[in-house]
Amino acid sequence: MDDGYRARKHAPAVCDWSIALGVAGLVLAAVPVVGDWVAAPLAVVSIVLGSLGIHVAERDGRPGTARGLVGAMIGVVALGVVLFSLAASIGHG
Secondary structure (H helix, E strand, O other): OOOOOOOOOOOOHHHHHHHHHHHHHHHHOOOOOHHHHHHHHHHHHHHHHHHHHHHHHHHHOOOOHHHHHHHHHHHHHHHHHHHHHHHHHHHHO
16 A cells, blocks of 8 residues: 655654754853853753654654654753753852
8 A cells, every 4th residue: 555655764854953952052051151041942942852853753663763862861961061050150159
């Protein structure tokens, strides 16, 4: 039965975006003050896109579950660095 659907052999694009935004958030988390305001939203978007990528990959039977997980975990680490930085600045000042 051919309904015009061809199985995709590549990971969802949101997995790659999740990794890219997570890495950008992690790098920007090292920038004082301004980096926190930019890195936190990037980290949250990275977590959301990674979760979405995992869901799409599992639903469609495509590869990419690991990429989505890596992107989400990088986002979690970036958000942790931002929160630690904010907590340290509040405790210091």
